[in-house]
Amino acid sequence: MARIELHNLRKTYGSVVAVKDINLTIEDGEFVVLVGPSGCGKTTTLRMIAGFEDPTAGEIRIDGRVVNDLEPRDRGLGMVFQSHALFPHKTVAQNIEFGLRMKKVPAPERQARVRAVAEMVRITHLLDKMPGQCSGGESQRVALARTLVTNPSTFLLDEPLSSLDAKLRRELRAECDRLHEELKRTFIYVTHDQEEAMTLADRIVVMRQGEIEQIGSPLDIYSRPASYFVADFFGSPSMNLVAGEVVHEDGGVRFRSKKLSVDLTARYAHVPPGKATLGIRPEHVGVGFDGTGANVLPARLIEPLGKDTLIYFDDGTERAFVAVTEGLGKAALKVGTPVSLAFDPRHIYLFGSDGRRIDPK
Amino acid sequence: MTKSRRRRISTVVRYAVLSVWAVIAFFPIYWMIATSFKIDTQWFAWPPVYIPNPPTLANYRNVWLGAEEYTSTQYAISSQTPLVSLKNSVIISFTATFLAVFFGAIIAYGASRYRLLSEARMFQLLMLRMIPPIVVVAPLSLYYSAIGLLDTLFGLILIYFITSLPYAVWMTKSFIDEVPREVEQAAEILGASRWRTVFEVVLPLIRSGLVATFLFILILTWSEYLLALILSKTNVTTLPIELSKYQGTTEGRVYGRQAALAVGITVPLMIIGLVIRKHLARGFSFGMVRR
Ligand SMILES: Nc1ncnc2c1ncn2[C@@H]1O[C@H](COP(=O)(O)OP(=O)(O)O)[C@@H](O)[C@H]1O
Ligand SMILES: [Mg+2]
Numbered sequence: 198m199a200r201i202e203l204h205n206l207r208k209t210y211g212s213v214v215a216v217k218d219i220n221l222t223i224e225d226g227e228f229v230v231l232v233g234p235s236g237c238g239k240t241t242t243l244r245m246i247a248g249f250e251d252p253t254a255g256e257i258r259i260d261g262r263v264v265n266d267l268e269p270r271d272r273g274l275g276m277v278f279q280s281h282a283l284f285p286h287k288t289v290a291q292n293i294e295f296g297l298r299m300k301k302v303p304a305p306e307r308q309a310r311v312r313a314v315a316e317m318v319r320i321t322h323l324l325d326k327m328p329g330q331c332s333g334g335e336s337q338r339v340a341l342a343r344t345l346v347t348n349p350s351t352f353l354l355d356e357p358l359s360s361l362d363a364k365l366r367r368e369l370r371a372e373c374d375r376l377h378e379e380l381k382r383t384f385i386y387v388t389h390d391q392e393e394a395m396t397l398a399d400r401i402v403v404m405r406q407g408e409i410e411q412i413g414s415p416l417d418i419y420s421r422p423a424s425y426f427v428a429d430f431f432g433s434p435s436m437n438l439v440a441g442e443v444v445h446e447d448g449g450v451r452f453r454s455k456k457l458s459v460d461l462t463a464r465y466a467h468v469p470p471g472k473a474t475l476g477i478r479p480e481h482v483g484v485g486f487d488g489t490g491a492n493v494l495p496a497r498l499i500e501p502l503g504k505d506t507l508i509y510f511d512d513g514t515e516r517a518f519v520a521v522t523e524g525l526g527k528a529a530l531k532v533g534t535p536v537s538l539a540f541d542p543r544h545i546y547l548f549g550s551d552g553r554r555i556d557p558k
Numbered sequence: 559m560t561k562s563r564r565r566r567i568s569t570v571v572r573y574a575v576l577s578v579w580a581v582i583a584f585f586p587i588y589w590m591i592a593t594s595f596k597i598d599t600q601w602f603a604w605p606p607v608y609i610p611n612p613p614t615l616a617n618y619r620n621v622w623l624g625a626e627e628y629t630s631t632q633y634a635i636s637s638q639t640p641l642v643s644l645k646n647s648v649i650i651s652f653t654a655t656f657l658a659v660f661f662g663a664i665i666a667y668g669a670s671r672y673r674l675l676s677e678a679r680m681f682q683l684l685m686l687r688m689i690p691p692i693v694v695v696a697p698l699s700l701y702y703s704a705i706g707l708l709d710t711l712f713g714l715i716l717i718y719f720i721t722s723l724p725y726a727v728w729m730t731k732s733f734i735d736e737v738p739r740e741v742e743q744a745a746e747i748l749g750a751s752r753w754r755t756v757f758e759v760v761l762p763l764i765r766s767g768l769v770a771t772f773l774f775i776l777i778l779t780w781s782e783y784l785l786a787l788i789l790s791k792t793n794v795t796t797l798p799i800e801l802s803k804y805q806g807t808t809e810g811r812v813y814g815r816q817a818a819l820a821v822g823i824t825v826p827l828m829i830i831g832l833v834i835r836k837h838l839a840r841g842f843s844f845g846m847v848r849r
Contacts, residue, residue, distance in 0.1 A: 249743055269747040276747050282740035286762045295758075299749030347748060 199259055199273070199350035199383045200225045201246065206255035208241050215241040217407035218255065228377050228384040232394040233404035234430075239387040240279075242404070243353050246385065247276050259350075270299075275349030279356040281340040283328035289339050290315075290324040296347035314346045318372065334365040338372075345376070351383040358393065370396060391431045395419065403427050425552040428476050434519050436546075437482065439475045439512055443468050443547070452547070455513025458491050459540045464557035465547065473555070476546035482520035483539030484508065484527075490537040494518070501528035508536065590824075594618065594817035601813040617818035640819055643800040647823075649711060650796060651779035654718035659772050661719075662726025663734075663764075667756070669727065670734040671742075680728070687724040695788045702789055709791040717789060718779045725778070726771055733767030734760065769837035777827060797823045 201223040208216040216238040223229045231239045244250045246257060248269035257264050264272050283292050290311055297307045315321045318338045328336055337357060344352060354373070358366045374397060377384050388394055394401050395415045403410040403418065411423040422428035428436045441454030443461070450461040450468060452475045459475060461468070497517065498509040506527045512518040520538065547555045593601060594617050595610040621640055669675040675683070698717070699708065707713030737760055745755045783798040790799065801823065804816035831838065
């Protein structure tokens with residue numbers, strides 16, 4: 198059992214505020230992913246939970262008990278470090294056995310448990326090797342096994358896969374998922390990779406500059422981003438975000454940018470005129486080839502990806518405007534072909550000048 | 559000139575220069591060894607005798623075993639006690655070096671992990687060692703005589719310990735800094751206490767560095783002359799002091815035996831160096847290998 202609560206948790210290093218009064222409750226057995234760009238305070242948060250950093254202010258509770266003054270080893274947590282942090286002078290078996298030895302588990306039982314977790318993460322063939330002889334993926338499995346064997350109530354993982362290549366990352370991501378299913382423990386997983394967050398999390402905590410930007414399920418985060426920042430961070434290819442302004446004309450509400458003009462429908466009638474950003478995911482942009490409609494742009498680049506084809510446009514802003522079409526049907530499209538873009542009102546987002554999402558009524 | 563030819567010439571030049579340098583550097587060592595095997599008439603012979611002929615062990619016997627062959631001659635030195643000095647040197651330098659490395663490592667650990675010493679403090683520590691010993695040696699000997707440490711084993715151990723400590727802190731800190739904090743923290747969160755972490759994780763990882771530091775400081779204390787000269791009299795002589803006696807004005811210069819003694823002083827360190835050379839290579843290149 199482990200329910201972890203952070204109350205107004207704050208950490209400053211001199212004048213740098215690494216974590217800014219965050220509040221978060223992580224339920225027992227939940228898989229929570231802390232995600233955000235580098236330097237946003239994820240590691241600091243995790244290390245405060247682990248007990249390696251003293252909070253400047255605020256409280257950490259595990260199952261209702263304040264643990265601020267508890268040593269890391271007394272918190273019943275397990276941690277997997279980004280650098281794996283294996284003991285280089287001990288064999289893999291000795292690495293895994295370490296935690297059990299510290300807890301004075303008798304030798305025969307230790308052997309059995311080391312073997313069991315080694316089988317669980319499929320590293321039995323590595324047991325007699327030294328960490329230096331293991332590949333990146335292998336040492337990550339060893340690091341996992343070393344934590345698993347001590348049976349912690351909560352797993353803290355700090356970018357455990359970031360040092361691995363893409364294929365291995367997917368493989369070990371599945372492994373983490375499976376372990377969570379099997380163990381039914383609390384997982385707090387830190388990453389800067391939005392895809393990892395989306396695939397693993399029960400709940401995603403998006404962090405930005407030491408603060409929590411949004412908390413929600415992957416679906417929530419993807420389909421209801423609270424801000425420009427979140428909308429931009431999640432999804433690949435990322436959401437089209439077009440800077441422009443909201444105007445009221447002819448009794449209607451429109452969004453206008455340099456090259457685009459989108460009818461916002463009456464549901465946005467409450468939005469005052471002024472600067473705003475329009476968002477639409479590439480998969481929701483309608484494309485037509487009859488050359489009609491308010492928004493016709495020439496295709497700038499066609500990128501066939503196999504399952505989909507991406508079409509890039511220049512909408513007059515710094516970032517390319519992207520539309521996704523399924524399959525390879527449009528792969529042969531010529532650069533320069535005029536394309537009519539359609540904006541389904543159900544799939545557009547509007548962000549105010551403060552970056553927050555403005556909901557339709 | 560073709561490129562390969564130029565490269566060949568540069569190689570030849572390089573080797574020529576290095577060879578000359580090697581000869582210059584090694585000649586005194588060769589001369590010491592050669593002289594130690596020479597009979598007395600060849601010590602000063604002109605033209606110089608490069609290869610002892612016939613080689614003799616008489617110098618070694620006389621110096622180290624106190625053989626009486628020369629007692630009737632002008633070369634006898636009445637108060638020779640090299641074995642006693644050897645014992646003193648071993649006790650003093652090994653004890654002082656061990657203490658310096660032991661406490662140095664503890665201080666360095668604190669400095670590295672708890673930021674006990676700022677950069678400035680660390681530098682001041684080293685500055686302490688930049689004071690030439692000759693400057694402090696006179697007041698120090700007054701202190702020593704006042705508190706009864708003059709001419710005692712403990713007195714020399716203490717002063718060697720103090721003067722080596724800054725080196726020990728600096729060197730061991732650089733090795734401790736190389737041990738990733740996360741490795742220590744991994745041990746901690748797996749349930750290891752501070753001490754367990756230090757003994758099971760940190761110490762094994764810096765062992766080579768400690769050995770290298772130990773040898774470095776041992777060499778300094780083993781061959782230290784000035785402090786030993788002033789702070790000891792007749793009771794506690796060390797090998798470097800013993801060696802200097804053979805330069806006495808009354809007895810003349812007994813080169814052969816001085817050389818035999820010098821070889822005896824040098825060889826133990828070389829043997830130790832050879833025995834632990836695996837650690838030395840790892841210890842001194844630790845920083846380069848890891849990152
Ligand atoms: N030990 C430290 N000393 C000073 N600043 C730190 C320290 N650790 C982290 N920071 C600062 O705190 C902020 C958050 O860092 P971190 O938690 O490591 O971010 P993340 O893991 O999200 O990349 C950064 O601006 C970083 O520079
Ligand atoms: Mg980090």
